[in-house]
Amino acid sequence: MASEDEINLLVIVVDVNPIWWGQQAQRETELTLSKCLDAVMVLGNAHISMARTNRLAVIASHCQDSHFLYPKKSWRAGDSGGDDACSSGDGKYELLAVANNLIAEEIRNVMSKAEVKGNSTDTFLAGSLAKPLYFTGQVIKAAEDCALQYMNFMNVIFAAQKQNILIDACVLDSESGLLQQACDITGGLYLKIPQKVALAQYLLWVFLSDSEQRSQLVLPPPAHVDYRAACFCHRNLIEIGYVCSVCLSIFCNFSPICTTCETAFKIQLPQMIKPKKKKLKQPT
């Protein structure tokens, strides 16, 4: 049981890439964005109900931006009683009602304002993970990784590891190597959901418990993480490679010049054996 003063903050990052969700809606109608958000709200409400001092924040991660769905900026400045929130008539805990309403309203704002640029299905997780880095973070991810963000992503993961923040990932569609590494390095859980319809169940079962309770539960086994590096020239995954000592870029073949930092390397040549001069015997 957590002590009285500890504030346990859970941050849920939801990937709301409109292109992927649009394609998803065409593929199968069982899991839509609104159902996904319902499941997220269930998890959020459950977390708040677990202890008096638990707090919640929800962030939507989009193509070009990430946006705090809950709590709102101006809400922080004022006091934390929901004065202008409508009190729901069914006796629900006020905080939960406020949270749900705010999330629903904000997501509508975000979706209506968003401009769709291009056809990419990548989302900027690095940005959205960077923001709430004093908290425990969870990521619900739909679209694929973007290789551009690798360095920023790794920076974020190492910062989280230093601060003892757990990153859990719940992946809906395609496996994500970056998120697997993030979960492995920080000590969180990575799960690819076999049945998308049961999202709420998976969220509650696997991700609701905090780090101390997890040792008591039987949870899905850790995924096999591929830690091989990708070479800078072909982006293949390699097992043995050459690393430049100046800029740490990885190459699959030996080359005399590093393409990233343009240093010329010394090539180890075999030692030249000087031909011995034979003294000619003077004919006497």
Place this chain on the structure above:
Amino acid sequence: MDEEPERAKRWEGGYERTWEVLKEDESGSLKATVEEILFQSKRKRVIESHGQVRLGMMRHLHVVIDCSRSMEDQDLKPNRLTSTLKLLETFVDEYFDQNPISQLGLITTKNKRAEKLTDLAGNPKKHAAALKKAVDTVCLGEPSIYNSLNLAIQTLKHMPGHTSREILIILSSLTTCDPANICELIKTLKSLKVRVSVIGLSAEVRVCTVLTRETGGSYHVILDESHFKELLMLHVKPPPASSSSECSLIRMGFPQHTIASLTDQDAKPSFSMSHLDSSSAPGLSLGGYFCPQCHAKYTELPVECKVCGLTLVSAPHLARSFHHLFPLQAFIESPVEEFQEDRFCQACQGELKDKSIFTCPSCRSVFCVECDLFIHDLLHCCPCCIHSQSAP
């Protein structure tokens, strides 16, 4: 030997009127000045950054700990030795965090001799364990700088040219007992391109000044325990590489981590090569890292394979060092009154209550003091700049 003019000693300079720094406000309280001083000290660390300088990323560092009689002095609580060892434990953790592919070795010196505490290795646990055990050592005699440097050189001179060779001496005694002329040794150090730095616990000693000046290191004397910690942490960052260090391509292996369980059919328990010579019972384990060249098993990375000599690392280890190569620029400080718009920090969504705000030069987003420190110390990338990168 000293052609360079030495900087003026403190007592030779003008009279420092330290009381003038403190100014009282109308009600007679010093709170504002104290806050200002704390604020400045926080910012000081962020401002110093290297820029586009080539850094020595693979480091071989020997730390020489003085265990002579003067270490029993109690001016650092509980005594100098305990305090030093505790700070060194933090140093070892930070060092391997910032320089994952580097190696560290520990040497102690007392009674006119020098002894190796741990060999040069890349595993922080061994060093931490050795430091914990060393708390019980008896401090006696005089240290010997010559012998400890000699001992360190014997391993460092075999290291490849592209790595940086460093020695850090923590010296508390004011004397040293050397069997031979230390000036000759200084010449040898220079020719081997070893950089020696000293942290003094008592006072400035001339031989250390010369030693560090000739080899290109730094010499500091501590004021108190927090200053000691600061000086130690200065050595965690990779130093600028000397122009004569060679650059080469190092062959490294990136092993896969296999996690097998008893239910797998092919799982065979095996010994880990790193535990073969340890005295605790070597355990059979199912999973681990297998060297891509010779398939020897190891439980932890980074490690050098004992069978085939290949350095084994994982990609995140190299990624940890990237932020040294691409450092984040310092943010522009400006007073908060000039800021017209909504007073919210972009990172933590909190109100901007401090005296000044920080703006990122590329994306012009605004951060508060705490977030600025967090971004520069820990995160190394601006959270809003990441968003402005356009998708391909």
